[in-house]
Amino acid sequence: CDSAQETPAEFLARFQREARPMHNKVAEANWALQTNITVENEEVFVKARLEYAKFSQMQERQALLYLQNTTINLTPDERRQLTKIADIGTSAQTDVVKLERFAKIKTNMDSIYSKAEVCVEENCLQLEPGLTELFRTSRDCERLSTAWQGWRDQSGRKIKDLYAEYVQLGNEAIQILGYKDMGEYWKSAYDTPTFEKDVAKLFEQILPLYKQLHAYVRRRLKAVYGAHIFPSSGHIPAHILGNMWSQSWNNVGNLIKPFKSKQSVDVTDEMKAQGYTPKSMFETAEAFFYSLGFANMTKTFWKKSMLEKPTDRNVVCHASAWDMEKEDDFRIKMCTRVNHEDLMTVHHEMGHVQYYMEYKDQPTVYQGGANPGFHEAVGDTIALSVQTPEHLKTLDLMHAENIYDEETDINYLMQMALDKLAFLPFGYLIDQWRWSVFRGTTKPESYNEAWWDLRCRLQGISPPVKRGPEDFDPGAKFHVPGDTPYIRYFVSFVIQFQFYKAACDAAGNTRPLHHCDFYNNPTAGHKLRSMLQLGSSKPWPDALEQITGQRQMDAQPLMEYFQPLLQFLEKENGNDYGWTENCPENPPPC
Numbered sequence: 001c002d003s004a005q006e007t008p009a010e011f012l013a014r015f016q017r018e019a020r021p022m023h024n025k026v027a028e029a030n031w032a033l034q035t036n037i038t039v040e041n042e043e044v045f046v047k048a049r050l051e052y053a054k055f056s057q058m059q060e061r062q063a064l065l066y067l068q069n070t071t072i073n074l075t076p077d078e079r080r081q082l083t084k085i086a087d088i089g090t091s092a093q094t095d096v097v098k099l100e101r102f103a104k105i106k107t108n109m110d111s112i113y114s115k116a117e118v119c120v121e122e123n124c125l126q127l128e129p130g131l132t133e134l135f136r137t138s139r140d141c142e143r144l145s146t147a148w149q150g151w152r153d154q155s156g157r158k159i160k161d162l163y164a165e166y167v168q169l170g171n172e173a174i175q176i177l178g179y180k181d182m183g184e185y186w187k188s189a190y191d192t193p194t195f196e197k198d199v200a201k202l203f204e205q206i207l208p209l210y211k212q213l214h215a216y217v218r219r220r221l222k223a224v225y226g227a228h229i230f231p232s233s234g235h236i237p238a239h240i241l242g243n244m245w246s247q248s249w250n251n252v253g254n255l256i257k258p259f260k261s262k263q264s265v266d267v268t269d270e271m272k273a274q275g276y277t278p279k280s281m282f283e284t285a286e287a288f289f290y291s292l293g294f295a296n297m298t299k300t301f302w303k304k305s306m307l308e309k310p311t312d313r314n315v316v317c318h319a320s321a322w323d324m325e326k327e328d329d330f331r332i333k334m335c336t337r338v339n340h341e342d343l344m345t346v347h348h349e350m351g352h353v354q355y356y357m358e359y360k361d362q363p364t365v366y367q368g369g370a371n372p373g374f375h376e377a378v379g380d381t382i383a384l385s386v387q388t389p390e391h392l393k394t395l396d397l398m399h400a401e402n403i404y405d406e407e408t409d410i411n412y413l414m415q416m417a418l419d420k421l422a423f424l425p426f427g428y429l430i431d432q433w434r435w436s437v438f439r440g441t442t443k444p445e446s447y448n449e450a451w452w453d454l455r456c457r458l459q460g461i462s463p464p465v466k467r468g469p470e471d472f473d474p475g476a477k478f479h480v481p482g483d484t485p486y487i488r489y490f491v492s493f494v495i496q497f498q499f500y501k502a503a504c505d506a507a508g509n510t511r512p513l514h515h516c517d518f519y520n521n522p523t524a525g526h527k528l529r530s531m532l533q534l535g536s537s538k539p540w541p542d543a544l545e546q547i548t549g550q551r552q553m554d555a556q557p558l559m560e561y562f563q564p565l566l567q568f569l570e571k572e573n574g575n576d577y578g579w580t581e582n583c584p585e586n587p588p589p590c
């Protein structure tokens with residue numbers, strides 16, 4: 001470490017010069033591994049991570065020297081930058097053996113997850129595309145139940161013991177920085193003392209709306225599968241909701257469309273009929289952002305991204321966006337399929353890239369989201385506008401005669417609710433479970449029991465087959481072995497409606513919120529972009545206030561958006577809604 005005779009300003013300038021090449025080195029090694037999972041690429045990546053941890057430890061030590069030296073007077077901005085430089089997470093582990101073991105456990109869990117496949121007789125399916133397509137299209141109870149259980153046997157079960165060790169090592173490392181456990185560290189990214197209470201309040205606020213949707217979907221699926229596969233407790237069996245984790249239900253939209261004779265807005269068939277390709281899906285998304293005043297994707301983006309699943313090697317198919325922190329090197333890695341859901345994911349990933357490009361002139365320490373939820377909300381906010389019947393007509397992907405017809409409108413809101421409302425309890429519960437695991441409240445022997453307690457109580461879904469002590473179902477969801485926090489998505493699903501409403505107001509929208517298409521509106525674009533340019537240079541309430549005039553997360557715009565659907569659902573459901581706290585001991589068979 002350089003001696004501290006540097007002034008804070010000189011240190012910050014040096015950090016600026018040295019940190020980007022270091023980040024780039026790790027990102028290149030991570031990209032090489034995720035686009036070609038081999039033992040040697042794992043070793044190269046672990047080595048890069050260890051080198052980066054040592055670099056971070058040196059920067060953290062020097063930053064703390066300035067922060068703790070009362071004789072030095074720092075500007076508020078210097079203090080903010082130094083505090084962020086000192087925030088090095090689990091890289092704080094100085095015991096190299098433990099640091100290496102921790103890095104190896106994470107790459108090990110990632111590769112088990114990414115290579116997992118379910119074989120029935122000699123026919124083996126990977127998560128993408130095989131199992132995902134099966135859950136998108138199959139209505140066969142037995143096949144779905146076998147795939148649901150098989151995936152958990154091949155992923156979660158194999159990760160269980162590694163995960164317990166990961167928790168232990170992660171907590172040990174983060175306690176060196178003074179945090180009680182990893183959960184406390186993850187929550188500190190929101191820099192809000194009431195954060196946990198705030199998200200709990202938001203969840204309580206939207207729960208009645210979710211319960212109405214749950215009741216309607218349950219009733220419609222009973223008509224399709226027969227009531228006998230549903231437990232008397234009111235839970236919906238997890239395997240028939242069109243998604244491996246029951247986290248979004250858009251893929252059963254065609255089964256539960258309220259008004260059969262009217263259009264729904266899943267444009268998959270139209271996309272296929274019109275010969276969409278993964279590349280043209282990315283170009284469509286790029287054109288929308290460009291219409292708002294955002295930049296086009298860079299040359300390097302088109303050269304270095306991986307937009308389709310390669311056939312000759314193992315890759316991490318889970319979509320992701322990358323800031324390589326080197327000139328115009330921004331990338332997306334995605335095993336893109338031509339369907340509605342992936343078109344929205346393309347917008348989500350491109351939203352990350354647009355945020356990277358909007359804050360690229362900020363100091364390195366400020367090149368991040370105002371909080372992690374902001375980064376997740378950018379693309380989804382745009383996708384809310386893309387999915388309006390108005391915009392789908394502009395794209396010639398929807399041909400409804402009258403998109404304001406009441407029944408078409410309810411179909412549309414239902415399809416959006418299956419994606420956005422269904423997700424909320426799931427987005428909320430993953431880190432409820434992990435915070436309790438990191439705190440030590442949930443011990444390894446009760447990992448799965450605590451998981452299903454949350455899944456049954458908060459989400460109202462039940463396992464199609466009995467779960468046992470060997471099972472580790474949280475490990476069957478990418479972000480858990482992936483060591484990626486998840487509450488950011490719950491935050492995003494609330495604030496994206498605040499961003500959307502603010503952009504719509506800026507665009508002078510006078511239609512009902514769910515019909516607002518701000519395509520080609522530079523005023524809306526400017527409103528969004530000027531907030532994104534802040535990066536993490538300001539506390540997130542300042543960024544939120546700049547775009548919405550408010551400093552708090554608020555579910556009101558989300559409730560306003562779905563208001564017409566709530567009336568429909570309450571009329572349909574009467575008092576047939578809700579479920580008991582616990583799932584049944586023995587799930588009914590198909």
Ligand SMILES: CC(=O)N[C@@H](CC(=O)O)C(=O)NC[C@H](CC1(C(=O)N[C@@H](Cc2ccc(O)cc2)C(=O)O)CCCC1)C(=O)O
Pocket residue numbers: 247318319320321322323344345348349352375376380489
């Ligand atoms: C190098 C790196 O890691 N980069 C970060 C970005 C960054 O931090 O800069 C990144 O790309 N993370 C990957 C992750 C991928 C996806 C995801 O995991 N989504 C959640 C929840 C959800 C579901 C529906 C939805 O509409 C929005 C979210 C899930 O699928 O459960 C998969 C499809 C969508 C987004 C992502 O993009 O957030």
Ligand SMILES: [Zn+2]
Pocket residue numbers: 348352375376
């Ligand atoms: Zn994201």
